[in-house]
Amino acid sequence: MVPEITSTPCDDAARVCGALDADLGWALGVVFRSYLKVTNAVLADVPGGPRGYQVLASAAGGRPGTQLALAQQLGVDRTVMTYLLDDLERAGLVERRPDPTDRRARRIAVTGHGEEILARLTERLRQAEEHLLGSLDDPDRATFRTILQRLATRIDDLDPTPDACTVAREITETPTPPRRVSA
Amino acid sequence: MVPEITSTPCDDAARVCGALDADLGWALGVVFRSYLKVTNAVLADVPGGPRGYQVLASAAGGRPGTQLALAQQLGVDRTVMTYLLDDLERAGLVERRPDPTDRRARRIAVTGHGEEILARLTERLRQAEEHLLGSLDDPDRATFRTILQRLATRIDDLDPTPDACTVAREITETPTPPRRVSA
DNA sequence: ACAGATGTTCTGTCTGACAGATTATCTAAC
DNA sequence: GTTAGATAATCTGTCAGACAGAACATCTGT
Numbered sequence: 001m002v003p004e005i006t007s008t009p010c011d012d013a014a015r016v017c018g019a020l021d022a023d024l025g026w027a028l029g030v031v032f033r034s035y036l037k038v039t040n041a042v043l044a045d046v047p048g049g050p051r052g053y054q055v056l057a058s059a060a061g062g063r064p065g066t067q068l069a070l071a072q073q074l075g076v077d078r079t080v081m082t083y084l085l086d087d088l089e090r091a092g093l094v095e096r097r098p099d100p101t102d103r104r105a106r107r108i109a110v111t112g113h114g115e116e117i118l119a120r121l122t123e124r125l126r127q128a129e130e131h132l133l134g135s136l137d138d139p140d141r142a143t144f145r146t147i148l149q150r151l152a153t154r155i156d157d158l159d160p161t162p163d164a165c166t167v168a169r170e171i172t173e174t175p176t177p178p179r180r181v182s183a
Numbered sequence: 184m185v186p187e188i189t190s191t192p193c194d195d196a197a198r199v200c201g202a203l204d205a206d207l208g209w210a211l212g213v214v215f216r217s218y219l220k221v222t223n224a225v226l227a228d229v230p231g232g233p234r235g236y237q238v239l240a241s242a243a244g245g246r247p248g249t250q251l252a253l254a255q256q257l258g259v260d261r262t263v264m265t266y267l268l269d270d271l272e273r274a275g276l277v278e279r280r281p282d283p284t285d286r287r288a289r290r291i292a293v294t295g296h297g298e299e300i301l302a303r304l305t306e307r308l309r310q311a312e313e314h315l316l317g318s319l320d321d322p323d324r325a326t327f328r329t330i331l332q333r334l335a336t337r338i339d340d341l342d343p344t345p346d347a348c349t350v351a352r353e354i355t356e357t358p359t360p361p362r363r364v365s366a
Numbered sequence: 367a368c369a370g371a372t373g374t375t376c377t378g379t380c381t382g383a384c385a386g387a388t389t390a391t392c393t394a395a396c
Numbered sequence: 397g398t399t400a401g402a403t404a405a406t407c408t409g410t411c412a413g414a415c416a417g418a419a420c421a422t423c424t425g426t
Contacts, residue, residue, distance in 0.1 A: 024312045024328060025218060027335035032215040034338050035208060068373060077415060082375060104373045104422045129207045135337035136330065144330045145207060147323050152210035154318035155217050251404060260384060265406060287391045287404040 031132075038128045042121065047087035051076065055084055056110065056118050059094055064107040066099065093117060214315075221311045225304065230270035234259065238267055239293065239301050242277055247290040249282065276300060 039050060046052045054074050059065070065073075071081040085108065088094045093114035099105040110118065133141045222233060229235045237257050242248070248256075254264040268291065271277045276297035282288040293301065316324045 024316070024331070025222065025308070027328075027331045028215055028218055030335040030338060031331065032211055035211055039208065066373070078374075079376080079415070080413080099373095102373080102423065106374075125208070132338070133207075133334070136334060140330050140333070143326060144334070145210075147319065147327045147330075148207070148210045148214065150323070151316070151319060151327070152213040155214060155315070249404070261405075262384070262407085263382085282404095285392070285404080287389095289405075 035129075035132055038132055039125060042124045042128055046117075046121065047091045047093070048084045051084060052088055053118075053121060055081070055088060055108075056093055056114060057122070059108045060110045060115060060118055064097070064109045066105045066107060067096075068105075070108060088114075218312075218315055221315055222308060225307045225311055229300075229304065230274045230276070231267045234267060235271055236301075236304060238264070238271060238291075239276055239297060240305070242291045243293045243298060243301055247280070247292045249288045249290060250279075251288075253291060271297075 036050075043050045043053045046056070048055060051074075055070060058070055058073055067081050067085060068078055071078045074081075076084070085094065085096065089096060092111060095109045095111055096106040097109050099107050133144065136144060219233075226233045226236045229239070231238060234257075238253060241253055241256055250264050250268060251261055254261045257264075259267070268277065268279065272279060275294060278292045278294055279289040280292050282290050316327065319327060
């Protein structure tokens with residue numbers, strides 16, 4: 001239930017390929033996958049999985065917004081949001097209420113039960129995060145959080161993609177005479 | 184081509200839900216997605232995408248191994264490995280050679296062209312990594328790499344899952360009378 | 367009142383992952 | 397030496413998730 005990134009044995013493999021330069025990507029991958037694993041465990045039985053939690057959390061944030069707003073905010077397709085909300089509503093965590101000013105739209109409200117569950121889940125996730133950093137001593141842990149945070153906030157404004165594709169081009173051109181047949 | 188994690192607008196959304204506690208998960212997600220984006224750009228035209236690169240790199244490592252060995256090493260399904268290698272072979276990057284001692288098995292050998300491309304891709308990836316950390320000053324960058332590396336190497340031996348599921352249980356039990364019909 | 371835009375849902379399509387069957391070959395027991 | 401079961405690679409069919417586009421209801425501006 002809720003795979004998302006799956007793969008665990010991949011880890012030691014990735015170590016192989018990039019071991020040369022104390023690979024950043026490998027370490028990032030390992031940590032991120034562990035994070036996913038742990039959070040997936042916490043959120044496994046939430047109707048939409050991690051996605052469901054995000055919707056719930058996002059809906060609980062400000063005043064109730066429309067489905068579409070929610071979908072765009074979370075970067076999920078509108079059609080996906082539909083059955084994501086179906087599930088959450090079926091579980092009694094949110095409600096679709098008619099928008100008083102626009103009869104096309106529904107405003108997503110978190111129910112009391114939803115708030116309650118959300119609070120507990122959020123706490124669990126906090127614990128899980130802490131657990132994940134368990135192998136670091138306190139100063140390292142703080143440092144890591146700080147730098148990671150800084151990196152994350154600044155990384156948005158990156159050159160979209162520097163050069164990159166130059167190598168790839170060559171692959172499809174030099175290898176063997178272009179004997180690509182159909183597919 | 185090669186989505187994997189997709190979503191970019193998700194970022195500001197995730198910020199909403201976990202902003203409370205300077206969310207680790209959010210930061211990790213942002214950084215990891217950026218990493219994927221950058222590497223995907225570099226590896227976009229490699230036959231199997233990032234997966235193809237991993238296979239190539241892994242095959243180039245030791246002496247040529249069988250497909251199955253490769254698959255297990257990388258944590259991909261054997262049936263997937265088949266057409267992954269189909270693509271790489273079609274592009275002239277690897278060859279399936281008959282195993283002299285076992286006519287069932289094929290040993291995957293990287294061609295000269297494959298080695299060449301691999302070297303360039305690896306270099307590009309290294310640059311991409313560096314670029315990703317561009318917003319950090321030198322000491323921070325080094326610190327980050329160090330701690331992340333330490334975290335990654337120690338994280339494997341984590342309690343598989345501490346408690347976790349306790350909250351989730353309650354969701355499917357307390358919400359509304361169990362009026363789940365079918366699906 | 368009408369044309370076009372917008373919110374939600376539905377339908378159909380496509381892709382990637384995987385289980386299981388298939389074929390060829392190996393290994394071990396008889 | 398032959399036969400039974402294991403194993404490498406491949407092929408086939410199935411399934412879930414993601415999404416595009418249609419459909420429907422409703423809004424907004426003219």
